[in-house]
Amino acid sequence: MVVFYRPDRACVARANRLAQVYSCVVVDNTEHSSTALALGLDAQINYVANGANLGIATALNQGVARLIDAGCTCALLFDQDSEPSTQLLSALPGVLAAERARGARVALVGPAYEDVRLGGVAPFVRFGYLKLKRFFPSGTEPIQVDFLITSGSCVNLAVWNDIGAMDDSLFIDFVDLEWCVRARAKGYSVLGVPTQRLLHELGGEPVRVFGRSYPGHSPLRHYYLFRNAVALIRRGYVPWSWKSSELVKMPFRLAIYGLFMRPRLEHLRLSLLGVWHGLIGRAGPL
Template sequence: MAEPSTSQVCAVVITYRPDPEALRALLAAVRGQVGATVVVDNSGPEHVLPIEASEPAVGAVLRQARNIGLAQAQNLGIDWARRHGYRNVLLLDQDSLPGEGMVQALLDAIGRLGAVSPVAAVGPRFHDLREARDAPFVRLGFPFNRKLWCRPDQPTIECDFLISSGALLPMAVLDDVGDMDAGLFIDNVDLEWGFRARAKGYTLHGVCAATMHHRLGDARMPLPLGLGQVTVHGPGRLYYMMRNRVRLYRMPHTPRVWVAQDLPRVAVKLFLFGVLVAPRGRNLRFMLRGLWDGWRGRQGPCPLVPAH
């Protein structure tokens, strides 16, 4: 059997008013590692994307008239890759920078692991440059998750979810599990898809030889009394974080252990962003509306933010 080739991989890059230099660096880093790159841009017509489809790093640019959300944008890119015959999809956010040889390492790992068990996706170990070390892979537990870091003798780590950016997904798995849940719009999209895949008997794995830089959250802010730092999100993002976690609670494929250990985090976030982190009143209003809309099953964009 022929070895899998990176020419069979299509990178799907989702953008929303990106930093031009960061986007060019991302496209340059992934060029040569994949067969094609499709950019799905959610910025809207008033924002000029600093790239063109004629650039050698880009196979297609799918410009959206409005922000259709991360999940639906990923689905459009996946559909483009499917129609053009690609066997694997590499999902990327605009805040990521793949390391050299990342895609080949992911592809090699999915080939080895797939010979043992059905694999839904593999992802790289990533490093937020504001942190002292790489982010761990995670296994669910109660009352706390298990954080697993790469060791020299451990090429891959089975985990319970992967962030979407940097994840390599076989098209055959997407055809079986289904595309991303567009109703979530943004936030917990990767978590929901991973839960759905695992419920169908697939596994997820982190690949230690594959590396990537990735920026999580909008900013970091020190907490009072020396309680450490918190990743800050805007009110709109907090709405989705609250709404979509409640939606996940009610999905049959969501692990009950995740629900049990996530519930206390709701109270923690209400306290952090409703009491300690400004704009407190606006944060609290958006979070409470998110919880209410999640209970009601609302989907799509946040109703508290003007459509654009």
């Protein structure tokens, strides 16, 4: 399934290519209603036009529900700008099927993502006190990780109802992390597949600070990032290993967004507003 938000022709073309391989659902969070025909989507695609931005969590839940109704046993999830290879489309369901066949309790498997703007292949991550533990994707065996980004992940739909749907209240940002934390808390594993890569752009144009590239986001996205980080820090089932590393990073993020991203004051204002709303428990869209 693919989540759309103001898609261009390239996004539609990518969805159409997916529809040639698997049953494909497109959930469109664009504010104005459209039709599959008007967008140029393949007739095989199950198109859901929300007519409003309901958030990534709600869109993913809608798409997964359609795939479950269609009798699918797994779901490949993609952002509209992700470029999955033909090999990835067959390899990830194969890895998941192999894990299920040997009786493993697995929630999802996913590739390493590659963003050339941010320096190439991103490492897999496990939580660690004060600092995340990063592992370069190497070898051929799946690697136990603590979370994977949504795009490119292959979800085991047989355990979806046990773990529960994505958290609609988060709207966007940390939706994937929260679901993985919940899955692991219920005894399911999250596996990175080091042999697979997904071309994926994380955020907008990066900014370089002291020689390091950071994903660029809008001030509104930074609101959700800070709000949801604080919200998750307040939840008991989220491990302190992640909470501690997030608390360490927060002041540095505030400094980077407030000093190096324009408009500086708007980035700082919405980031601080996000912290406040996280503390008072405000959820959903701003």
